[in-house]
Amino acid sequence: MLKRLVQLTVILTVVAIATAVGISNHEKKHADAYDAFGVFARVYNIVKARYVEPVDEAKAMEGAYRGAVESVFDQNSYIPANIMEKIRPRLKEKGQVGIRVIKRGGYAQVVHVIPGSEAEKAGIVAGTVIQKINGKYTWDLSLFSIKAMLKGPVGKPINLTYYSMDKGKDEDHTFQYKELDPIPVSVYSMEKLSTFRIESFSDEIVGRFSEYAAKEKPVILDLRYTQDSHYLNMLKIAAFILGEKVTATARLKGAVKTLTARTSEKTPSFAHSRLFVLTSGFTMNAGAVLANLLKGKPGITLVGTRTSGKAFGTEILQLDDGAYAELATVFYSPITKEGLKPDVRSYIDDSEVADKINNLLKKEATKTNGNKTAA
Numbered sequence: 001m002l003k004r005l006v007q008l009t010v011i012l013t014v015v016a017i018a019t020a021v022g023i024s025n026h027e028k029k030h031a032d033a034y035d036a037f038g039v040f041a042r043v044y045n046i047v048k049a050r051y052v053e054p055v056d057e058a059k060a061m062e063g064a065y066r067g068a069v070e071s072v073f074d075q076n077s078y079i080p081a082n083i084m085e086k087i088r089p090r091l092k093e094k095g096q097v098g099i100r101v102i103k104r105g106g107y108a109q110v111v112h113v114i115p116g117s118e119a120e121k122a123g124i125v126a127g128t129v130i131q132k133i134n135g136k137y138t139w140d141l142s143l144f145s146i147k148a149m150l151k152g153p154v155g156k157p158i159n160l161t162y163y164s165m166d167k168g169k170d171e172d173h174t175f176q177y178k179e180l181d182p183i184p185v186s187v188y189s190m191e192k193l194s195t196f197r198i199e200s201f202s203d204e205i206v207g208r209f210s211e212y213a214a215k216e217k218p219v220i221l222d223l224r225y226t227q228d229s230h231y232l233n234m235l236k237i238a239a240f241i242l243g244e245k246v247t248a249t250a251r252l253k254g255a256v257k258t259l260t261a262r263t264s265e266k267t268p269s270f271a272h273s274r275l276f277v278l279t280s281g282f283t284m285n286a287g288a289v290l291a292n293l294l295k296g297k298p299g300i301t302l303v304g305t306r307t308s309g310k311a312f313g314t315e316i317l318q319l320d321d322g323a324y325a326e327l328a329t330v331f332y333s334p335i336t337k338e339g340l341k342p343d344v345r346s347y348i349d350d351s352e353v354a355d356k357i358n359n360l361l362k363k364e365a366t367k368t369n370g371n372k373t374a375a
Helices: 002-019 026-050 057-072 081-092 143-149 205-215 231-242 286-294 350-374
Strands: 077-079 099-104 107-113 129-133 157-164 169-176 185-190 193-198 219-222 246-252 255-261 275-279 300-304 312-318 324-333
Touching: 026 057, 057 077, 077 081, 077 143, 081 143, 099 143, 129 143, 143 324, 185 205, 185 350, 193 205, 193 350, 205 219, 205 231, 231 246, 231 255, 231 286, 246 286, 275 286, 275 350, 286 300, 286 324, 300 350
Parallel strands: 193 219, 219 275, 275 300
Antiparallel strands: 077 324, 099 107, 107 129, 129 157, 157 169, 185 193, 246 255, 246 324, 312 324
């Protein structure tokens, strides 16, 4: 217990210093850190002294560790040693449900559904809130644990409780883990508009996008659900679209690295003068940086909602007592922390986005025809 108290002291001290606002005095920072730990100690003692039931000290301390780790950044995770021991084997399993989630508002929220998966057939869509996994509230689980539980042996069952946005009520559904092939990119029809959706920035991303752009007009790049972390491949497609060298930065503790990509002579140039980029609050990591790189460039219009404002990389670190913390240890730029505002605001659903784009195209066509008539 003493070792865990020491670890908690260190964590809370780091949090207090990192979140201090408007403090320039070195001694003041340390004073605030000690004050923060003092407040915690007083609260902890009050709980022990006044709470009706006996306090489970181990559980209370674990909650403090988790709060310290996850309050700094909501995609961080604290994983107790006994939990890691249980879920570690799942990380190697090939079975999955067909959804990708983040932690939002305390619960797991779906940001991507693999086309053709059982999850899609059951009506799960991006935005669906997963309340329970095998009877356990996602509120009580770290994001790392949630992701691990969504993997399992092929053919074994998994039960999800979620709020169905189509039916407007809670659903309880048992799925089977299945081996599903990842789909890095897909071209799909959005209300008769051909759209290039990016799930991950693969090595072939530029070639695939070039093939799509050569056939379609208007060109629509869908980043609404993109959270991939292949930043170098993302920069390649940015360089292809812009026709110039592009850079991003990776900020680590005490260091900054520059990432660069240039156009390739072997790749045909992006010949379109018009590009629509779709964004949402789920646009994260390399997708969010790409949106920032394209924003404000001639002929490019962002349609949707603000991006998440988050672009990061994580590491899994083991503590002395065997517990683990998955921490964001690198942040990428350019990024708009409050979320990049689109040029044209729209709800996230396909029909609304398609209407916005069609209206823009009509206005532009009318303006062009008017200019020709005047000439």
